[in-house]
Amino acid sequence: MIPNTLTIAGVDPSGGAGILADVKAMSALGAYATAVIAALTAQNTQGVTGISPVPADFVRQQIDTLFADVRIDGVKIGMLGQEAVTTVVAERMAHFKPKHLVLDPVMIAKSGDHLLEKSAVHALREQLVPQCTMITPNLPEAGVLLDARPVETVKEMRQAAERLRRLMNHSDQRWVFLKGGHLPGSDCIDLLHDGDKMIEMPAKRIDTANTHGTGCTLSAALAALLPQYSNVPDAALAAKKYLYEAIARSGELTVGSGHGPVHHFHKLWPSS
Numbered sequence: 001m002i003p004n005t006l007t008i009a010g011v012d013p014s015g016g017a018g019i020l021a022d023v024k025a026m027s028a029l030g031a032y033a034t035a036v037i038a039a040l041t042a043q044n045t046q047g048v049t050g051i052s053p054v055p056a057d058f059v060r061q062q063i064d065t066l067f068a069d070v071r072i073d074g075v076k077i078g079m080l081g082q083e084a085v086t087t088v089v090a091e092r093m094a095h096f097k098p099k100h101l102v103l104d105p106v107m108i109a110k111s112g113d114h115l116l117e118k119s120a121v122h123a124l125r126e127q128l129v130p131q132c133t134m135i136t137p138n139l140p141e142a143g144v145l146l147d148a149r150p151v152e153t154v155k156e157m158r159q160a161a162e163r164l165r166r167l168m169n170h171s172d173q174r175w176v177f178l179k180g181g182h183l184p185g186s187d188c189i190d191l192l193h194d195g196d197k198m199i200e201m202p203a204k205r206i207d208t209a210n211t212h213g214t215g216c217t218l219s220a221a222l223a224a225l226l227p228q229y230s231n232v233p234d235a236a237l238a239a240k241k242y243l244y245e246a247i248a249r250s251g252e253l254t255v256g257s258g259h260g261p262v263h264h265f266h267k268l269w270p271s272s
Helices: 018-028 056-067 083-096 118-131 139-146 154-166 214-228 232-248
Strands: 004-011 032-043 048-053 074-077 100-103 175-178 187-193 198-204
Touching: 004 018, 004 056, 004 214, 018 032, 018 214, 018 232, 032 056, 032 083, 056 083, 074 083, 074 214, 083 118, 100 118, 100 214, 118 139, 139 154, 154 175, 154 187, 175 232, 187 232, 198 232, 214 232
Parallel strands: 004 032, 004 074, 074 100
Antiparallel strands: 032 048, 175 187, 187 198
């Protein structure tokens, strides 16, 4: 059965990040993608020039209307922007209880622009994180969630993964996917942790500026693949492999002059 997936996130008009990137990733990985728009941005590969919030009540209406009709097998949550929207999304996820709920705690764009109100961090940490089956913070986001300085070593990553897991529900099948791309060096080590197992997922760093929307793409890939795999580590490795190849093939695209997008359809489109 083809899974139905949902992304709740913001819109990036350039298509490299946010809902448009999520829909591309989910579609490329064999899922039927649906979307709830939580925020609007004026954005390109060079930066964000404006953010327009979506009223929290309308976000609620979008979610309720969708779930009233469509079976949703996996949900990815990305940019929420406001505290009120974060609270509404947390309330509706608690009500509908999707089997797979992946949170990418989007706080800062690749350009450095802030995408989440400071007042929303507490709601994210206290209301959404405990519900998730997986969270996918990068190292700066992990520091914000833990109210600590950013991690600087792999050893500190392990400690941070353990602390992040304690923010989640203590039942089984709750995972932290901690992304290590901000560490220096030629290797990119991600950690997958469920409170017991700590799985290292290393990869060689790719020398490219085309990294816009990598976090969005990974979390969307996870939401699409978790319903299709019998265990979480295999789904996580498949999502990481998909993103790695999408970055490696990103040079085949010519989109903008800043941080370009990854190639979501690298498996489906012919090589240039």
